Amino acid sequence: MADRPILFSAAMINAMLAGRKTQTRRLIATTKADTAPGQILIFEGPRFGGTAYRFDSRYAVGDRIWIRETYFQRDHWEPVAGRQTKGGRQKWAFVAADDEILFDPPASFRKGRHSADPATVAWHQRLGRFMPRAASRLTLIVDDVRVERLQAISDEDAIAEGVTCWVCGGPADGTSENDCACFHTKAVAVASYALLWETLHGAGGWDANPFVVAVRFRVVRGNIDQVPA
Numbered sequence: 001m002a003d004r005p006i007l008f009s010a011a012m013i014n015a016m017l018a019g020r021k022t023q024t025r026r027l028i029a030t031t032k033a034d035t036a037p038g039q040i041l042i043f044e045g046p047r048f049g050g051t052a053y054r055f056d057s058r059y060a061v062g063d064r065i066w067i068r069e070t071y072f073q074r075d076h077w078e079p080v081a082g083r084q085t086k087g088g089r090q091k092w093a094f095v096a097a098d099d100e101i102l103f104d105p106p107a108s109f110r111k112g113r114h115s116a117d118p119a120t121v122a123w124h125q126r127l128g129r130f131m132p133r134a135a136s137r138l139t140l141i142v143d144d145v146r147v148e149r150l151q152a153i154s155d156e157d158a159i160a161e162g163v164t165c166w167v168c169g170g171p172a173d174g175t176s177e178n179d180c181a182c183f184h185t186k187a188v189a190v191a192s193y194a195l196l197w198e199t200l201h202g203a204g205g206w207d208a209n210p211f212v213v214a215v216r217f218r219v220v221r222g223n224i225d226q227v228p229a
Contacts, residue, residue, distance in 0.1 A: 001062040003224060006140070007128045012162060013069050016138060016219050020171055021162025025212040027201075028147060031056045040147045042211070055147050059215050065140040066224040068128040072102040072109055077118035094130075097121045101135045139224045140217040150197065151209045158189035160216070166192040 006024075008016070015021035030053045031039070038060060042053045059065075074097040083091035092113055102123075109123035153161075164171060165188050194206040220227050 001064070001229070002060070003064050003066065004058065005068050005133070005136075006065050007068045010070060011164070013067070013138070015162030016067075017221075018162075018171075019219075021160065022218065023157055023160040023162075023214060023216050025150070025153070025161070025214050028055050028057065028211050028213040030054060030211070040145075042147055053211065055211070055213070057145055057147065057213050059142055059145050059213060061142055061145060063142040064224055064227060064229070065142065065217065066133055066136040067138040067140065068131040068136065069103070069138075070128050071126050071131055071135060072104075072106055072123050073126055074098060074100060074121055074123055076121045077113045092118065094124075094126075103137065133224065136223055137221065139220040139222060139227045141220060141227075142215055142217050144214075144216040146214050147211055148214060149209050150206065150212050153190060153193060153214075155187060155189055157214070158193040161189075161193055161196075163189060163192040163196055165189075166195050 008024075012021055012024075033039075033054075033056065036056070038057065040055045040057055042055070044051050044053070076095055076097070077092045078095050080091040080093050085091055094113075105125070106123045109125050111125045114120070114122075167188065198205050
C-alpha cells in the first residue's frame, strides 16, 4: 500500500462530496520493463497473433490517495534574494499568514501575486498542485484497479465518474429532480463522459481510445493522516 496525491477539479470534488463519484480514469502508457509484481497484462486481438501490453500501474488496491484541489489562504509575497526565473525575472515566494484554509471562496481574494502590492496580506486563490498534504480534506481508499481502453467504459462506470448530463447539466444518474427531455438515461452518461474527456484532453481524445487506468475508490471525509492506514 502507498499514499499518493491526486488532482481533481472543483466539479469532481463536488461530485465526490455529493456521493456521485467513486471512479476516476487516467491515461497510462505501456512499459517495456521486465515483468514485475503489480504489473497489469492486457491481451488484444486473436488468440494467435494478438498483441500483449504490459503496464506499471501507479495505483493498487489498498492505496490511500489524498486529494489536491483549489483552495484559499491568507498570505503575501516576498522576493527571493538572489533568485531569478529562467526568463531572468525576480523569483517570488508565497508566505502564508497562518494555517487557515478555505475551500469556498471568501468575499474577496486575489488570484495571483499583486504586482503593485505583493506585501499586503490578503486571501489568495491557490492552485491544487500547491496544496500541502496537511491541508487535504478528502482521502480516497482504492478498492479496484484495472487497465482498459477508454471506450470500454460502461454506462454504470460513466455514472460512477460523477459526470453531469450533456443535455441539461444535471446528474447523469437519474436522480435529478428536474428531468429534461433526455430523462437521464444511462446512455447519456457515456456521451457526457466522452465530452468531459475531450474537454480535458482535447479534440479527438475520445476517438483515439487510449489505454487508461480505471480506479474505483471510496471517499473518506478527512485528512489522510487522520485515516487509519
